[in-house]
Amino acid sequence: MTRSEQIKLSVAGTILVAVGILLYLDLRGHKHDPTVNAFQPLAVAEGDNIYRPVSKNNPANPMHTMYEVILADSQGQLHIEQFPNMKDTPPQIVFRPAPRQGGQYRVRELAQVSDACQKAIVFSCLRWGRVSPWFIRTMQPTPAQRKVIRAAEKRYFQAQAALQSNETNGAFRPQLLKKVIAATDKFSALKGDPITDHHKQREARRTMWLGMRFIRAKRAARFKNMERLASKVCDTLNSTEKAALAKIYDRLAKRMR
Numbered sequence: 001m002t003r004s005e006q007i008k009l010s011v012a013g014t015i016l017v018a019v020g021i022l023l024y025l026d027l028r029g030h031k032h033d034p035t036v037n038a039f040q041p042l043a044v045a046e047g048d049n050i051y052r053p054v055s056k057n058n059p060a061n062p063m064h065t066m067y068e069v070i071l072a073d074s075q076g077q078l079h080i081e082q083f084p085n086m087k088d089t090p091p092q093i094v095f096r097p098a099p100r101q102g103g104q105y106r107v108r109e110l111a112q113v114s115d116a117c118q119k120a121i122v123f124s125c126l127r128w129g130r131v132s133p134w135f136i137r138t139m140q141p142t143p144a145q146r147k148v149i150r151a152a153e154k155r156y157f158q159a160q161a162a163l164q165s166n167e168t169n170g171a172f173r174p175q176l177l178k179k180v181i182a183a184t185d186k187f188s189a190l191k192g193d194p195i196t197d198h199h200k201q202r203e204a205r206r207t208m209w210l211g212m213r214f215i216r217a218k219r220a221a222r223f224k225n226m227e228r229l230a231s232k233v234c235d236t237l238n239s240t241e242k243a244a245l246a247k248i249y250d251r252l253a254k255r256m257r
Contacts, residue, residue, distance in 0.1 A: 036204040038187070038194040039070040050089065069184050071208045074098065078211045080184050090170025091181050095215040109223055113230070116246035117237065121230035122223075123249055125156075131233060138244050145236045152232035159225040167218060176214050183207040 044066045047058035054060050063085045071078045076097040083089040097105065106126050113119040124132045131153055141149060166172040187194075187203040194200040234242060 035073065036194065036201065036208045037072045038200075038204045039072075042068045042070070044068055046083075050083070050086075069188060069207075071204055071211065073208060078208055078215070080180065080207075080211060082181070082184075090168075091177065092168070093177070093180060093211055093214050095212070105219070109219070112223075113227070115230075115234065116249065117234040117242040118227070118230035120245045120249035121233050122226045123252070125226040125229065130157075131229070135245060135248065138248055139237060139241045141236070141241075148236045149233050152229050156225055156229040159228075160222060163218075163221055163225070172221070173214060173217050176210070176217065180207070180210045180214055183210050 045054065045060040045062065046064040046066050047054040048061050048064070049058050050064055050066070052058050064083065065085060067082045067084060069080045069082075071080070076095055079092075079094040079096065081092040081094070083091075109126065110119055110123060113122050120135065121131060124130065124135055131149065136146070136149065139145075163172065170177060183203065184207050187200070187207045190197070190200045190203060192200045194204045234245075237245070
């Protein structure tokens with residue numbers, strides 16, 4: 001090996017080591033922070049219709065006061081809403097991802113789909129809530145295929161609506177929902193700062209963990225409906241139509257990176 005080749009090899013090795021160190025530091029800097037910040041129950045006045053904002057046509061009703069506990073970590077905020085004066089209204093659990101985290105959930109879900117055609121349909125549902133008309137035009141379906149796609153999409157909308165109804169009335173994973181609320185009540189009953197008080201922080205983490213189990217179960221149920229729709233749509237297409245759809249998805253996925 002000549003002197004110049006040795007120098008080139010040495011420089012290349014130095015660059016690789018430097019890149020490795022920078023990559024390690026970057027990954028370490030994005031490590032999940034397990035600390036859970038929490039806000040004690042906030043009393044929020046809701047209108048006669050609790051599912052609509054308070055307004056002139058939907059005035060605040062003291063009997064509809066909502067008590068909201070917010071738990072937050074590096075992944076996002078978990079909102080646990082309870083209506084103690086409305087016995088027929090079950091608690092609601094909502095998760096709001098931190099900035100740049102929402103897209104990561106979508107990426108992880110898409111990674112579960114191996115078929116390129118089905119991945120395109122699932123992506124469309126995640127992005128637009130339905131099979132995009134643009135995707136349908138790309139497939140150029142026959143009248144018979146279009147009829148199958150519309151029927152599959154109708155069943156998908158019905159399944160998602162039924163799931164939403166179950167979530168609203170407390171029928172979705174009721175035992176897990178009870179555990180979340182029990183943990184929330186136990187956390188709220190403790191005094192002290194959840195950041196500095198060890199016991200309060202432990203209950204905050206437990207509540208966050210149970211709440212995220214519930215959120216993941218909801219996302220998984222919705223995703224299963226998307227997979228069923230994707231499977232039905234792609235079963236109606238030939239190889240050329242599937243390839244055209246997969247090509248569009250690849251183009252969109254590159255823009256998202």
